[in-house]
Amino acid sequence: MSAASSSSSAVFEGLLDAGRQLESELVAFRRDLHRNPELSLQESETAAKVAAELRALGYEVRTGMGAHGMIADLIGPVAGPTVALRADMDALPIQEETGLPFASEKAGVMHACGHDAHTTMLLGAARLLAEQKDKLRGRVRFIFQSAEEINAGARLMVEAGVLDGVDEIYGLHNLPTLAAGKVATRFGSLMGSVDRIDIALEGKGGHGAIPDQTIDPVVAGSAIVMGLQTAVSREISPFSPVVVTIGKLHAGDAYNVIPHRAELTGTIRTFHPDVQRTMQERIERLAGSIAEAYRCKAKVTYTEMSPVLVSTDACVAHVEQVTDALIGRDNRVEAAPTLAGEDFAIYLQQVPGCFFWLGSGPQEGAEQAFGLHHPKFTLHEECLPLGASLLAAVALKRLSAG
Numbered sequence: 001m002s003a004a005s006s007s008s009s010a011v012f013e014g015l016l017d018a019g020r021q022l023e024s025e026l027v028a029f030r031r032d033l034h035r036n037p038e039l040s041l042q043e044s045e046t047a048a049k050v051a052a053e054l055r056a057l058g059y060e061v062r063t064g065m066g067a068h069g070m071i072a073d074l075i076g077p078v079a080g081p082t083v084a085l086r087a088d089m090d091a092l093p094i095q096e097e098t099g100l101p102f103a104s105e106k107a108g109v110m111h112a113c114g115h116d117a118h119t120t121m122l123l124g125a126a127r128l129l130a131e132q133k134d135k136l137r138g139r140v141r142f143i144f145q146s147a148e149e150i151n152a153g154a155r156l157m158v159e160a161g162v163l164d165g166v167d168e169i170y171g172l173h174n175l176p177t178l179a180a181g182k183v184a185t186r187f188g189s190l191m192g193s194v195d196r197i198d199i200a201l202e203g204k205g206g207h208g209a210i211p212d213q214t215i216d217p218v219v220a221g222s223a224i225v226m227g228l229q230t231a232v233s234r235e236i237s238p239f240s241p242v243v244v245t246i247g248k249l250h251a252g253d254a255y256n257v258i259p260h261r262a263e264l265t266g267t268i269r270t271f272h273p274d275v276q277r278t279m280q281e282r283i284e285r286l287a288g289s290i291a292e293a294y295r296c297k298a299k300v301t302y303t304e305m306s307p308v309l310v311s312t313d314a315c316v317a318h319v320e321q322v323t324d325a326l327i328g329r330d331n332r333v334e335a336a337p338t339l340a341g342e343d344f345a346i347y348l349q350q351v352p353g354c355f356f357w358l359g360s361g362p363q364e365g366a367e368q369a370f371g372l373h374h375p376k377f378t379l380h381e382e383c384l385p386l387g388a389s390l391l392a393a394v395a396l397k398r399l400s401a402g
């Protein structure tokens, strides 16, 4: 091998080309997953297909890691750090309306967030890196995860020990509002925290025409819905984004009966870990005090589901350097922050790493595609080989001698 061809730019060009050569296989694998989506914690067939592909590539696969999750390691000839790459495998309870020839064959279940593509890209990376095994100083761990959509899978995988010995972790998500062929990165916070609140209100039911003999939890619940908004607008800096949404409100069964109880369920999203830590106290105080003012009793259950997703600066810089080498600086943009959640944040609480966006949408100027979680969500499959090459390059560059 000549000095020139062993330079890192030649390695990157090689990875990009090798990825492109896999395109038709990656597309076929992704379409098969797309036809056969499985909901969170039910990804058994998907997991079996992934495990079979990994084994065919010579990997030893550890299955059943956190529900249907699995890991496989690629160990280089020289000792060094361990870099983990992660993909999610689950689909959503959505009825697909794309009309595509490979649309979901399961009623009411759809890969509407592109996790079929993520799984395919990571498999592609496992294949590309297996060919580069001799260059590795250290180990690559491939993590295929269950149940991202319900914020359960990453926690289960961490509990199963998938991060044991891992020094850094990287992952990506497709983004239909960014053109395929582009990448978006961001230092610091990228995605919001996800918490859940459940408020059980107890009053005293009675006749709808005789309210003075009752304690009405519907009126108290309505006041709480409005009052909780002051936790955002009056207590937190307008420069710290927070969303408080009550998505479910249930009380009563009859038009002329004041019910005994009311139940409110909602979600809190924040963008700064410091703010997230204050939300439980605010919600409990506001809901409790408002309920008391209306003579009701409130029981607030606050559940932290997923932290703010904060990438590590050095790892973001690494992804940016690799991206620029692979596709050029012109194809990398700064990611806009979002309050949507992603349980990759759980891994980032344990080890340094970076999560980034991979464009999966139409080129600029074309009609915009439907967004993530939409029944007509589609992605441009040209992102598949690029995603595979990019993930492979992120690990290879981190673990190669040069």
Ligand code: NI
Residues within 6 Å of the ligand: 113, 114, 115, 148, 173
């Ligand atoms: Ni997703």
